[in-house]
Amino acid sequence: xNAKRKQKLYIILAxxxxxxxxxxxxxxxxxxxxxxxxxxxxxxxxxxxxxxxxRAGGMVREGSxxxxxxxxxxxxxxxxxxxxxxxxxxxxxPDLFREGQGxxxxxxxxxxxxxxxxxxxxxxxxxxxxxxxxxxLEASGYSPADYKEKAxxxxxxxxxxxxxxxx
Amino acid sequence: xxxxIHKLGSPKWFYAISARLLPWLWVAAVALIxxxxxxxxxxxxxxxxxxxxxxxxxVHVPAAFLAQSVxxxxxxxxxxxxxxxxKVADMAAAMMAPLGACMTFVALxxxxxxxxxxxxxxxxxxxxxTSMLILFFLYIGVIALRGAxxxxxxxARAASVLALVGVINIPIIKYSVDWWxxxxxxxxxxxxxxxxxxxxxxxxxxxxxxxxxxxFIALTLTRTRTEILRREGSKRxxxxxxxxxx
Numbered sequence: 001x002n003a004k005r006k007q008k009l010y011i012i013l014a015x016x017x018x019x020x021x022x023x024x025x026x027x028x029x030x031x032x033x034x035x036x037x038x039x040x041x042x043x044x045x046x047x048x049x050x051x052x053x054x055r056a057g058g059m060v061r062e063g064s065x066x067x068x069x070x071x072x073x074x075x076x077x078x079x080x081x082x083x084x085x086x087x088x089x090x091x092x093x094p095d096l097f098r099e100g101q102g103x104x105x106x107x108x109x110x111x112x113x114x115x116x117x118x119x120x121x122x123x124x125x126x127x128x129x130x131x132x133x134x135x136x137l138e139a140s141g142y143s144p145a146d147y148k149e150k151a152x153x154x155x156x157x158x159x160x161x162x163x164x165x166x167x
Numbered sequence: 168x169x170x171x172i173h174k175l176g177s178p179k180w181f182y183a184i185s186a187r188l189l190p191w192l193w194v195a196a197v198a199l200i201x202x203x204x205x206x207x208x209x210x211x212x213x214x215x216x217x218x219x220x221x222x223x224x225x226v227h228v229p230a231a232f233l234a235q236s237v238x239x240x241x242x243x244x245x246x247x248x249x250x251x252x253x254k255v256a257d258m259a260a261a262m263m264a265p266l267g268a269c270m271t272f273v274a275l276x277x278x279x280x281x282x283x284x285x286x287x288x289x290x291x292x293x294x295x296x297t298s299m300l301i302l303f304f305l306y307i308g309v310i311a312l313r314g315a316x317x318x319x320x321x322x323a324r325a326a327s328v329l330a331l332v333g334v335i336n337i338p339i340i341k342y343s344v345d346w347w348x349x350x351x352x353x354x355x356x357x358x359x360x361x362x363x364x365x366x367x368x369x370x371x372x373x374x375x376x377x378x379x380x381x382x383f384i385a386l387t388l389t390r391t392r393t394e395i396l397r398r399e400g401s402k403r404x405x406x407x408x409x410x411x412x413x
Binding site (some may be wrong): 012015016023031032035036039057093094095096097121122123125129130133134144147148153 | 208212213214215216217221224246249250252276284285286288291292294330332334335339345346347350352353354355361363364366367368392
């Protein structure tokens with residue numbers, strides 16, 4: 001490579017590097033605004049504004065979902081397994097809404113510390129599997145969220161189940 | 168190796184070498200995409216939670232992979248053009264941009280269609296979705312900037328610079344789901360780690376991803392060949408080639 005081309009290459013790479021640093025710093029400064037939602041810890045620390053529209057996200061605590069029998073009212077607890085926040089909502093929940101699954105609620109934080117939700121969105125984890133694998137994981141005492149670590153361990157059970165249903 | 172790369176930089180050599188590769192690439196692309204689609208849409212099992220809407224993954228993930236890979240390739244070609252003044256690199260970069268924009272649109276659109284039944288919304292301003300939308304605008308910007316100059320060389324240089332600076336967005340897209348709280352889940356399928364799904368689901372996905380890559384290379388080579396004929400129309404070898412065929 002001749003000297004002129006080398007110099008040009010270095011200039012271009014330096015410019016791209018500088019732009020990357022600038023973008024990185026801007027994103028770092030804006031990091032709390034880029035987060036889509038507040039976690040229950042942040043809400044407990046008082047970082048979320050009260051009575052303004054916010055999003056809160058976490059897991060739906062197992063056994064916390066209470067449905068009103070006469071209306072669409074539902075209440076549940078969103079947790080990060082450190083702090084909890086109660087959510088009250090009136091409306092239809094998405095199909096993937098389940099206890100122990102991720103959720104993002106759009107609503108306003110009340111002064112008493114619960115959230116009045118206008119919209120409930122279901123989060124999904126990165127695992128996909130057919131129902132028999134999910135059943136085998138659950139039968140072995142794991143949750144489908146443990147797929148990556150535990151799938152091989154329970155794969156024999158899946159095969160046995162498949163063989164027994166065929167017979 | 169270096170000699171081969173140098174030869175590729177000459178339009179005439181590029182034209183000759185790509186002619187030998189193209190039939191294989193097109194056959195591989197069509198075979199992989201057809202096999203992957205039929206396998207993924209008809210024979211792969213449905214997901215335990217999402218049922219059949221999970222099958223959108225067989226279009227969404229390969230399109231999102233290409234959207235990012237095409238941009239990186241376009242920027243690399245731009246760098247080669249800027250530093251070494253290789254015209255073929257610029258022709259390839261120009262031919263890649265519309266495909267990348269289409270793939271980004273497909274990823275955004277299939278993601279929105281998938282989001283409605285699973286998340287309960289088709290759009291949220293979450294970091295992954297927003298950075299992908301920015302990628303789409305960058306593609307549009309690269310295409311528009313190239314056309315905005317009367318001199319082809321000035322347009323090519325401006326497009327290369329935008330592509331090189333825009334590459335900063337690629338790691339942001341990739342790591343957005345790890346750096347920030349997002350609605351989009353973390354990656355299920357990467358080339359570096361075990362997929363978060365059983366083989367009967369990821370093998371067709373792998374075929375689709377490979378098929379999309381073959382399609383990208385085949386389409387770029389085919390379009391670059393046409394562009395070579397268009398730009399080098401006054402060269403003797405092109406005239407001989409055309410006259411010989413007529």
